[in-house]
Amino acid sequence: MTHTTAHPPAHAQRQSFLRKHVFSVDHKVIGRQYLDLALVAVVTGMVLSWLMRFHLGWPDTPVPLLGKLAPTGAAGGVMTPEYYLELMTMHGTIMVFFVLTTAPFAGFGNYFLPIHVGAEDMAFPRINMMSFWVTLLAFLVLVAAFFVGDGPPLSGWTAYAPLSAVGKDAGPGQGSGQTLWAISIGIFCIAQLLGSLNFIATTLDLRTKGMSLARLPYATWAWFVTAVIALVAFAVLLPACILLILDRVAGTSFFIPGGLVISDRLQPHMGGSPLLWQHLFWFFGHPEVYVAILPGFGIISQILPVFARKPLLGPRVFIACLVAIAFLSYTVWGHHMFLSGMNPFSATLFSVPTLVITIPAAIITLLWIGTVYGARLRLTSASLFALGFVSVFVSGGISGFFLAQPSTDIYLHGTYFVVAHFHFVMGVAAMFGIFAGTYFWFPKMFGRMMSETLGKWHFWLTFIGVYCIFMPMHYLGLAGNVRRYSAFTDDYLQPLIPLHRFITIAALFTGAVQLIFLFNLIRSRLRGPKAADNPWEATTLEWSTSSPPPHDNFGGRRPTVAYGPNEYGVAGPAGRDYVMQAAAQ
Amino acid sequence: MPEPSVAAATVHAGSEPSPFGVPSRKLAMWMFIVADAATFAAVLFAYGYVRVANPDWTRPFAVWPSIVNGVVMTVILLTSSLTMIAAVLAAQAERRAVAVRWLGATMALGAMFAALHLREWIAMIGEGWRLFRNPLGGTPLVGATFFSITGLHLLHVVSGVVVIGVIALGYRKSRFDAGHLETTGLYWHFVDLVWMFVFPLIYLLNVR
Numbered sequence: 001m002t003h004t005t006a007h008p009p010a011h012a013q014r015q016s017f018l019r020k021h022v023f024s025v026d027h028k029v030i031g032r033q034y035l036d037l038a039l040v041a042v043v044t045g046m047v048l049s050w051l052m053r054f055h056l057g058w059p060d061t062p063v064p065l066l067g068k069l070a071p072t073g074a075a076g077g078v079m080t081p082e083y084y085l086e087l088m089t090m091h092g093t094i095m096v097f098f099v100l101t102t103a104p105f106a107g108f109g110n111y112f113l114p115i116h117v118g119a120e121d122m123a124f125p126r127i128n129m130m131s132f133w134v135t136l137l138a139f140l141v142l143v144a145a146f147f148v149g150d151g152p153p154l155s156g157w158t159a160y161a162p163l164s165a166v167g168k169d170a171g172p173g174q175g176s177g178q179t180l181w182a183i184s185i186g187i188f189c190i191a192q193l194l195g196s197l198n199f200i201a202t203t204l205d206l207r208t209k210g211m212s213l214a215r216l217p218y219a220t221w222a223w224f225v226t227a228v229i230a231l232v233a234f235a236v237l238l239p240a241c242i243l244l245i246l247d248r249v250a251g252t253s254f255f256i257p258g259g260l261v262i263s264d265r266l267q268p269h270m271g272g273s274p275l276l277w278q279h280l281f282w283f284f285g286h287p288e289v290y291v292a293i294l295p296g297f298g299i300i301s302q303i304l305p306v307f308a309r310k311p312l313l314g315p316r317v318f319i320a321c322l323v324a325i326a327f328l329s330y331t332v333w334g335h336h337m338f339l340s341g342m343n344p345f346s347a348t349l350f351s352v353p354t355l356v357i358t359i360p361a362a363i364i365t366l367l368w369i370g371t372v373y374g375a376r377l378r379l380t381s382a383s384l385f386a387l388g389f390v391s392v393f394v395s396g397g398i399s400g401f402f403l404a405q406p407s408t409d410i411y412l413h414g415t416y417f418v419v420a421h422f423h424f425v426m427g428v429a430a431m432f433g434i435f436a437g438t439y440f441w442f443p444k445m446f447g448r449m450m451s452e453t454l455g456k457w458h459f460w461l462t463f464i465g466v467y468c469i470f471m472p473m474h475y476l477g478l479a480g481n482v483r484r485y486s487a488f489t490d491d492y493l494q495p496l497i498p499l500h501r502f503i504t505i506a507a508l509f510t511g512a513v514q515l516i517f518l519f520n521l522i523r524s525r526l527r528g529p530k531a532a533d534n535p536w537e538a539t540t541l542e543w544s545t546s547s548p549p550p551h552d553n554f555g556g557r558r559p560t561v562a563y564g565p566n567e568y569g570v571a572g573p574a575g576r577d578y579v580m581q582a583a584a585q
Numbered sequence: 586m587p588e589p590s591v592a593a594a595t596v597h598a599g600s601e602p603s604p605f606g607v608p609s610r611k612l613a614m615w616m617f618i619v620a621d622a623a624t625f626a627a628v629l630f631a632y633g634y635v636r637v638a639n640p641d642w643t644r645p646f647a648v649w650p651s652i653v654n655g656v657v658m659t660v661i662l663l664t665s666s667l668t669m670i671a672a673v674l675a676a677q678a679e680r681r682a683v684a685v686r687w688l689g690a691t692m693a694l695g696a697m698f699a700a701l702h703l704r705e706w707i708a709m710i711g712e713g714w715r716l717f718r719n720p721l722g723g724t725p726l727v728g729a730t731f732f733s734i735t736g737l738h739l740l741h742v743v744s745g746v747v748v749i750g751v752i753a754l755g756y757r758k759s760r761f762d763a764g765h766l767e768t769t770g771l772y773w774h775f776v777d778l779v780w781m782f783v784f785p786l787i788y789l790l791n792v793r
Contacts, residue, residue, distance in 0.1 A: 207601040235620035251717030252729040271724035
């Protein structure tokens, strides 16, 4: 049988500007494009959250300029409840899809996975380029919802039916805005499928001589497992979005029950089930949570040993736990639906694997703590954010125990307790993974060091800030403060307004702190001191090549690997305490 | 660590052997099939869900002509899998002209399947079936699930015919090799396999 080789084509060194920097098939350029897209998205999403937070603290105070930007949604600068929901929907969608999926998985994964395995590029460079441009298209379609008809949708990032399915009658933004949402997410699914194929094929097939699976760096293991999760999860969200679009434009009733009267109009639908949408969405949605967080797991597991100068504790256990989480992530989706009118027996069925999945997650956390235990830790911005990751992940994980129980979840699910939980465990933790990765890999990507002083200020202010924002939300939730509501002025929640104001101030402050990070990024890019090839004394292959790596990553010669990624605290060559993966045997 | 015994060293010179001993393109096709299977599983799950939830489900198909038509379509699609295998075997034996002819036969059978399916669609639309209307008076989801699920499958068949055509042309000009045919064949067999789920679930369960 003849097997053809699918070597990545050797790129010509001389290329036009467009080919080199815009329509490039180089995985490093594509990775940076993903990260740039995520940066634009995260600023957008953060501004939306500021507007929401301000409204929650001071519901009647006009926001300057907002009245001009959204004359219908916020006439005179005070937003309507519907406009609040539109901001919430766009904030969630942008953050989950275009930040938490795009940056740690597609962005860093694209840049470093091929280098980690010792390849010149991805297995399918053209498909790789296509997946970025399709992602960008999805983002543009989503943002277009701000500018059409009556604005963006208000059904949340989960697009719960029938609100998302019935069309204009359901409120402002439920016309063309919601359709654009469904189209955008459908397009995004296609991009992720293409990207995942590439990650899997590259990891399995393009490993250089000696790079056995056991010697793969941990970040690459995490990206690989994430790609496997994303492959199946997005393949289910895609048809769900198509069915939703059919409900909206072709008159089908997959997700719409009969006899529904909305805005005094009997909807011409019958026979569908809103629960069906929730099943399909959460079958995607829960694995998606792990798509957002597992790359962070990998990045942290790669960074902690470098700065602890100790090998990662139990590397094989770590990988086994990653695989276990990937498998279990498909069995727990119903815990998002305890409150949806599911059969109580189903709730028990979903509660058990939800509690089981905490075991591998807890083991991984203990492995991190065991790795830094007794170490002479080098405190850098990267290692601080890695430790911060462990902290916020544990804080967010512990509230998960309460939510995994149907009996307690039924009280807590509709409250700020859940907002606190998923922002800690998925949002902030994944963001800390992105920050850690940025401080760690910036010297490799741009050949210049970032300012450590600014980095440490950024870390401490952000760390304190996120706890000030999200810790009080647990209390709000226990006190019965419902989520997805725009203002709580006239009811029993009035006494909680001061706490909301505290959270708002903390959110504005923490957001402003990110300007330090942006400033550091830009200034270091232009004026930072030149980076050495291996400034952190790390072992993996990206540190064996120049900073930034040449076009084909290793200057025409693929490295041979003789060691695992975990050789820290050993008697290495030339008096070093580590052995690089590409070191001669 | 023992080296895998599969003939994997041919895959990438200078690389660690792939654990599955398959080239990237074929591996990617298998991964695509995994994802596509999840897609079809999702729509078939949705079909089962709304079917159980609707007591007024109506069964639109009579044995003649619908089921007979469906059986003929099934036989045609199964045969096209056989001709695809013949094409791959011929290509692996370096008999290019023969392989191209078998690919042509596969395309013809695929096109025949699509034509019979469209004829069925047109007949049903003539009877008043729509995505949102059930002429028999039961739940409109019968039409919605029928057209969307068979439509998704039909889309796969039609794109398969186009892809086989592209591969056949390139193969005749020696731009592609037997490996390309094999990978395309994987896709075609998968489309065939999906029909083996769609036909009983959508047709046979809905006989009047």
